Amino acid sequence: MTAIAQTPTETDAYNFAYLDEQTKRMIRRAILKGVAIPGYQVPFASREMPMPYGWGTGGVQVTAACLVPEDRLKVIDQGADDTTNAVSIRRFFQRTAGVAVTENTPEATVIQTRHRIPETPLTEGQILVYQVPIPEPLRFLEPRETETRRMHALEDYGLMHVKLYEDIARHGQIATSYDYPVKVEGRYVMDPSPIPKFDNPKMSDNAAIQLFGAGREQRIYALPPYTKVVSLDFEDHPFVASKADHPCGLCGSTDSYLDEVIMDDQGGRMFVCSDTNYCSTRREAGHIGAMAAPAPAQPQERRAE
Amino acid sequence: MYVAVKGGERAIENAHAWLAEERRGDPSVPELALDQIREQLKLAVNRVMAEGSLYDPDLAALAIKQSRGDLIESIFLMRAYRTTLPRFGVSRPVDTAAMACIRRISATFKDLPGGQILGPTFDYTHRLLDFALAAEGEAPRAPITEGAEPAAVPHVTEFLNRDGLIQEEPHSDETPGDLTRNPLELPANRPLRLQALARGDEGFVLSLAYSTQRGYGRTHAFVGELRIGLVAVEYDVPELGFAIHLADIELTECETVNQFKGSRSEPPQFTRGYGLVLGQSERKSISMSLVDRALRWRELGEDYIGAPAQDEEFVLSHCDNIQATGFLEHIKLPHYVDFQAELELVRRLRAEALELTGAPAMKEAAE
Amino acid sequence: MNATALQGGFATPAHDSARAFRATLDALARPGTIQTVAGAQPPAPLSVAAGVLILTLTDGTTPVHLAGAWDCADVRDWITFQTGAPLVGPADAAFAVGAWNDLAPLDRFAIGTPDYPDRSATLIVECDALQAQGAQLTGSGIKDSARLSLPDAARVFAANHALFPLGLDFFFTAGDRLAGLPRSTKVEDN
Numbered sequence: 032m033t034a035i036a037q038t039p040t041e042t043d044a045y046n047f048a049y050l051d052e053q054t055k056r057m058i059r060r061a062i063l064k065g066v067a068i069p070g071y072q073v074p075f076a077s078r079e080m081p082m083p084y085g086w087g088t089g090g091v092q093v094t095a096a097c098l099v100p101e102d103r104l105k106v107i108d109q110g111a112d113d114t115t116n117a118v119s120i121r122r123f124f125q126r127t128a129g130v131a132v133t134e135n136t137p138e139a140t141v142i143q144t145r146h147r148i149p150e151t152p153l154t155e156g157q158i159l160v161y162q163v164p165i166p167e168p169l170r171f172l173e174p175r176e177t178e179t180r181r182m183h184a185l186e187d188y189g190l191m192h193v194k195l196y197e198d199i200a201r202h203g204q205i206a207t208s209y210d211y212p213v214k215v216e217g218r219y220v221m222d223p224s225p226i227p228k229f230d231n232p233k234m235s236d237n238a239a240i241q242l243f244g245a246g247r248e249q250r251i252y253a254l255p256p257y258t259k260v261v262s263l264d265f266e267d268h269p270f271v272a273s274k275a276d277h278p279c280g281l282c283g284s285t286d287s288y289l290d291e292v293i294m295d296d297q298g299g300r301m302f303v304c305s306d307t308n309y310c311s312t313r314r315e316a317g318h319i320g321a322m323a324a325p326a327p328a329q330p331q332e333r334r335a336e
Numbered sequence: 337m338y339v340a341v342k343g344g345e346r347a348i349e350n351a352h353a354w355l356a357e358e359r360r361g362d363p364s365v366p367e368l369a370l371d372q373i374r375e376q377l378k379l380a381v382n383r384v385m386a387e388g389s390l391y392d393p394d395l396a397a398l399a400i401k402q403s404r405g406d407l408i409e410s411i412f413l414m415r416a417y418r419t420t421l422p423r424f425g426v427s428r429p430v431d432t433a434a435m436a437c438i439r440r441i442s443a444t445f446k447d448l449p450g451g452q453i454l455g456p457t458f459d460y461t462h463r464l465l466d467f468a469l470a471a472e473g474e475a476p477r478a479p480i481t482e483g484a485e486p487a488a489v490p491h492v493t494e495f496l497n498r499d500g501l502i503q504e505e506p507h508s509d510e511t512p513g514d515l516t517r518n519p520l521e522l523p524a525n526r527p528l529r530l531q532a533l534a535r536g537d538e539g540f541v542l543s544l545a546y547s548t549q550r551g552y553g554r555t556h557a558f559v560g561e562l563r564i565g566l567v568a569v570e571y572d573v574p575e576l577g578f579a580i581h582l583a584d585i586e587l588t589e590c591e592t593v594n595q596f597k598g599s600r601s602e603p604p605q606f607t608r609g610y611g612l613v614l615g616q617s618e619r620k621s622i623s624m625s626l627v628d629r630a631l632r633w634r635e636l637g638e639d640y641i642g643a644p645a646q647d648e649e650f651v652l653s654h655c656d657n658i659q660a661t662g663f664l665e666h667i668k669l670p671h672y673v674d675f676q677a678e679l680e681l682v683r684r685l686r687a688e689a690l691e692l693t694g695a696p697a698m699k700e701a702a703e
Numbered sequence: 704m705n706a707t708a709l710q711g712g713f714a715t716p717a718h719d720s721a722r723a724f725r726a727t728l729d730a731l732a733r734p735g736t737i738q739t740v741a742g743a744q745p746p747a748p749l750s751v752a753a754g755v756l757i758l759t760l761t762d763g764t765t766p767v768h769l770a771g772a773w774d775c776a777d778v779r780d781w782i783t784f785q786t787g788a789p790l791v792g793p794a795d796a797a798f799a800v801g802a803w804n805d806l807a808p809l810d811r812f813a814i815g816t817p818d819y820p821d822r823s824a825t826l827i828v829e830c831d832a833l834q835a836q837g838a839q840l841t842g843s844g845i846k847d848s849a850r851l852s853l854p855d856a857a858r859v860f861a862a863n864h865a866l867f868p869l870g871l872d873f874f875f876t877a878g879d880r881l882a883g884l885p886r887s888t889k890v891e892d893n
Contacts, residue, residue, distance in 0.1 A: 045420065047717035054419075056762055059724045060797075063760075064821035066732045067872045067885035069843045073821045074519035079415040084659050085666025097728065099721045109673045116669055118344040146673045155733075164663065175649055177522050184817035202685055208677035216843055216887070218868060227677040238846075240732045247659045249519040255732040255844035255887075275680055291676055305673055 048095040049127040054078055058096035058251070062242060065253035070215030071183070072166050072250040080246065087120055087145055089244030090162035093251060094143050097158055097242070098124065103131045105139035110147035110288065110305035117145070134308050146209075148230040150287045150309040153239035155256065161224040163245035166252065168212040168222040188220050191263065199268050211270075213260045220263070221252065228262065229274045229288045235260035277302040280322035282313035359404050373397035382586075382615025383407055387657065388414025389516065389535050390421075391585050391614050408537075412658050418516075428579055430567045432589045432612070436486035437565040439616075444558045444593055450489025455564060457618075492561035493591050493608060502593065502606040503636075522649050529631055529652060533624045534613055536655030542619060544645045545626035553643030555629045556595035557609060564588045564616050588613045590621035594629050599637035607636060627651065708780035711744035713758055723759040730874065731883035735840050735849025737833050739879050746777035752876035753800055753827050754781075760825075761798055763787040768796035768812075771805025773829070793824075800827040803854035809863070812871055820868040823886075830854055833877045843887045851875075851882055853890070860890035 046052065061075035080088040098104070104124055108117040112134040120143060121132050133139050136151040145162040153159060165171075169179040172190045182188065191212060198206045205211075211228035215221050223231060224243060234241065234254060241254040254260060264270035275289045280301040287309055289302040301322050304310035314323065360367065374381055374397040384396040388411045396414060403409035439455025442448055454460075496502040512527035515535070520528070533541055548555050566586055570579040590611040598604035609629025611621035630645040632638075640646055654660060713719035719742035726738040745754030761767055767788040769778060778800075782788055793799060793811035806826055815823035830852070837852040838860070853860060854875070863870045863886055870886030884890075 047721065051420065051422065052716055052720065053762055055720070055724075056760060057764070059728075060760055060765070061821070062728065063731055063825070063872070064823075066728065066844070067887060068820050068868050069887060071820060071868055074521070074819075076516070076518050078419045078516075079412070079658065080419070081416045083412065083665065084662025085664075086662065086669065088662075097721075097725065099725050100718055109670045113344045114670055115344045115348055119348060122345070145669075146671070158728075164666070176653070177649060180818050203688060204685075206681060206685065208681040209674040225671075225674050227673055229677070240728065247663055253732075255885075257846045258843040273680060275676065288673070289676070290672055291679065305676075 045127055047100070047128055048098045048124065049081075050078065050092065050095045054092075055096045058092055061251045062093065062096065062253060065242070065251050066240075066255050068219075069254055069258050070219030070221040070252060072245075072252045074249055075251050077246045077249040082119070082123070084247035085164065086116060087143070087162035088246030089248075089251070090143050090145070090160050090246075091120060091123070091244070092246060093242050093244035094124065094141060094160045095128070097141060097160070098128050098130055100128070100130065102128075102140045103133045103138055105133050105136065105142045105308075106144075107142065107147060107149070107306075107308075108145040109290075110149070111307040113307065135312070136306075136308050146225050146227075147288070147305060148226055148233045150284075150304070150306040151312075152233075153237055155238045157239040159237075159239050159241045161226075161241065161243045163222065163224045163243045163248075163250070166222050166243065166245040166248050166250040168220050183219060186218065188214075191220060195263060195265070199265065205264065205268065205270075208273075212263050214263060215254065216259050217261075221260075223260075227274070227288055228270070229272045231260070231262045231270070232272050234258075275302050279304045279310060279313075279320050281320040282310045282318045282323070283320040284310070284313055284318070359402070368401055370394060370397040370401060373400050379616060380405075380407060380410075382617050383538060383620070384410045384414055386614040386617055386620065387411040387535055387537065388418065389614075390414045390418045408657050408661050412661075415658055425571060427582065428570045428572060430569060430585075430587070432563070432567055432587065433491055434488045435563055435565040435567045435587065435589070436584075437489055437563050438486050439564040440489055440561065441563075442492045442559070442561045444492065444560050445495075448492060448495070450487075453489075456616075486565055489563075491591070493593065496560075496593065496606060500605070503596075503602070503608060505608065520652060522652070524648060524652060526628075526632070526635075529648065530610065530612070530624070530628060532652045532655055533611070533627055536624075537657035537660065538617070538620045538623070540655050540657065540660075541623040541627055544630075544651060545623035548626050548630045548643065548645045553630045553633075553641060553646045555592075555609065555626060557592040557626050557629060558594070559622060559625075560591045560593035560608070562588070562590045562618060562622065564618070586615050588615065588617050588621040590618070590625045592622070592625040592629060596636070601637035607632070707746045707777055708784040711746065711754065711781065712785045713742045716758075720759045723755045726881070727756060727759060727874070727883070730881055731844075731872065731885055733844050733849075734842070734884050734888045735835060735845060735851045735882070737835060737851075737880050737882045740881060741879060746781050748772050748775075748829070749778050749781070749800070750829055750876045751879040752874075752881040753829055755879075756827050756874055756876065756881065757782060757788075757798070757800065758785060761786045761788040763789070765797040766791040766795050768793050768799040768801075768824075770799060770801025773801040773805070796824050798825050798827060801829060803828050803830070809859075809871060814866055814869040814871060817869070820870075823869065823871055825872045825874065827874045827876060828854055830875050830877045833875055833880050833882050839891045839893060840884070840888050841891075842889045844885070845888070851884065853884070857890045857892045860884065860888075864889055 057076055061073045065073045080091055106117045106121040108114040124130055125132055136149045140156060141158045143160040167179050169182055172194055173179050195205050209227045210225040211231055213221050213223050223234060236257050238256050240256055243252045262270040277289060278285045279287060281303050284304055287304045287306060290305045291300055291302055293300050374393045380400055381393050381396040384399055384407055385391050399410035399413040437453055440453045493502055515531050566584040568584055569582045571582050572579045592609040594607045594609060596605060596607045609625035611624030613621045627645050631648055633640055633646050644650055723740050726740045730738045740752050740755040743751055743754030743758050765788050767782060768791055779790055799806055812824035815821060834852040836850045838857040840849045840851055867886050872886055873884040875882045
């Protein structure tokens with residue numbers, strides 16, 4: 032029986048990047064098979080992590096298996112570096128791997144994300160790690176793993192096309208706004224994780240390595256650089272990467288994904304970039320949105336905490 | 337003028353500090369010691385060990401204290417700690433027939449070799465709040481009968497087995513799968529199912545078992561035997577050439593005897609369901625036996641009637657409370673990017689629908 | 704077991720294997736690129752790069768097949784001591800190491816199943832040299848096209864690619880350099 036006194040409490044009691052070497056090897060093997068079969072979900076023996084399932088345990092395990100001491104890590108949630116879970120995951124790797132961190136997208140070598148792809152195009156030296164809740168794109172059409180596995184094996188995606196077609200019949204368009212299914216290199220239908228469909232086109236032909244980790248569902252999948260990723264659609268109803276039809280109120284960008292922020296009790300609102308680093312970089316470069324303060328001439332006391 | 341909300345890091349730190357203060361509660365009340373939890377909340381400790389898949393009462397007590405008595409949170413702490421432990425080897429299978437039983441009952445026989453041993457059970461207590469416990473009292477002492485120490489007693493189902501009345505469980509030396517080391521693959525075999533159920537949430541397994549009793553995959557279960565006691569954990573050391581005794585652990589084992597009228601492939605005979613749980617956990621082990629039996633419909637040639645407890649994929653995919661609570665609670669994390677995408681979609685669909693129906697212009701104010 | 708088995712492992716396993724994996728990931732995710740790795744000093748005829756791959760990817764759960772001259776006492780002992788990987792015949796291997804001619808015929812190795820195409824062997828092919836010239840590679844991981852010196856005719860690798868999503872994945876090693884060729888890559892002459 033373990034004596035409590037011997038229980039490690041210091042973070043240096045844990046291995047580099049928290050996971051033990053055998054676990055990392057297992058994850059690394061799964062990543063390599065995922066890279067070799069783009070879009071195919073490789074089962075892996077996901078471990079219990081010190082954060083709950085649903086908080087990004089899959090992404091955290093993939094990141095842990097990829098990190099080297101020289102990395103500069105960026106973590107975003109909803110596109111923002113300062114959302115609480117992004118802060119928490121970034122701190123976890125600062126403590127357990129001692130890696131440098133950054134909010135600046137071009138500087139990062141590894142980026143872990145939940146729900147967004149950064150607006151700034153990624154480059155060849157980068158790895159983008161997605162946190163995935165439900166990796167199976169067919170899951171909500173067919174709940175059984177035994178069935179969906181067979182469908183992927185037979186490349187039988189009729190069910191998905193029927194669903195999208197029914198959407199069009201009922202709504203006049205495909206009524207999926209995020210987590211929009213894609214087909215990889217003409218073979219596997221893949222779940223892009225719950226990114227808004229606005230981000231889907233960024234997955235295709237991306238210079239970075241894109242890795243997907245689903246901890247609770249025990250799946251890893253991958254898109255090597257320059258992989259062809261096509262959002263499912265129909266010739267007469269082509270895929271549209273839509274977003275709110277506004278410019279960013281802070282930086283004026285017209286081509287970035289926007290959050291809608293409620294300003295007051297009267298329903299006043301503004302639209303701002305969801306990618307906080309993209310937005311601040313633009314503002315530093317002198318781009319000013321319609322609702323931004325001109326220049327921080329005087330200190331702003333009333334900051335929301 | 338809008339300023340995006342910052343300060344996530346400080347907010348987290350403050351929340352942690354507040355949590356620590358709340359955990360301690362009123363500092364004028366003496367702090368709980370781990371040995372108090374271990375000794376006086378033993379059934380909670382047992383559940384945390386069982387579903388945490390780690391037999392260590394001291395750590396389980398710590399987890400309960402740290403989690404303010406939230407047992408699923410405690411189980412999570414145990415699991416996360418367990419993951420970090422190196423695996424030195426694999427013990428011999430424990431021999432529950434050699435269990436030193438403190439409790440052993442059979443519902444299928446009035447009396448039997450080894451006798452009915454009630455042990456420390458709530459079964460016949462009257463559920464009246466005992467206000468004497470509210471005051472600090474003497475440590476109660478139970479009378480001790482000479483020569484009645486816990487001893488090994490034979491398994492009840494072996495009696496039925498001798499007459500060929502119960503389905504034979506074929507002996508196997510095959511190494512069972514390990515859910516903690518390999519991803520669950522479906523369909524799963526019985527050892528994997530049992531492993532998942534043993535780690536599974538007590539409430540979930542209980543409800544599934546209950547549903548079979550109410551007709552959703554009825555299995556006509558009798559408790560053939562329920563036993564609780566200590567078993568030896570032995571480890572073969574290759575360099576020594578013999579097994580060494582590592583420790584004794586407490587287990588609860590249940591074997592149900594299920595009426596079975598026979599099927600296409602099997603003659604009429606009794607069949608079995610099996611439950612084995614770390615620590616003293618009768619409810620869990622009985623529940624597990626019923627669900628195990630319900631899941632065996634295929635091998636016994638029974639009909640699948642679509643009952644939840646018969647559905648292996650449904651049961652195994654949803655019995656783990658750490659997975660379940662994580663995914664359930666994660667919906668409180670920010671999802672505003674996806675919600676924004678849905679907002680755009682709903683607005684567009686609404687606009688088009690209203691246009692089609694020729695309804696008066698939308699109430700812009702509400703938009 | 705001889706003394707060489709005890710030497711030549713990673714000096715700082717967590718860091719060495721992390722760096723080695725990143726090079727390995729880059730190699731497989733960007734076919735046609737050649738990566739340099741370090742940290743292993745395996746016994747001959749195992750190259751540094753093959754040794755690094757073995758230390759990084761194998762353990763007691765991954766059966767390894769040694770082909771031809773690589774199936775010698777020094778290499779067997781080194782892998783057994785350093786990784787604990789069981790040494791097996793080609794049909795059961797998760798990884799195989801050797802010269803190209805000794806690994807053939809390739810159909811002895813697992814190519815995965817339609818349900819689980821990932822359950823396929825990874826072949827570590829020891830080469831005399833590696834160059835970014837030779838057969839033309841296109842597909843996932845490659846912007847436009849790339850070239851890589853391969854140990855056999857393009858049609859051999861094209862046949863493996865034709866099995867997609869089943870098939871074998873390759874690492875080619877020479878000295879401390881390695882390149883990757885996943886089954887997804889289309890391989891052509893000229």
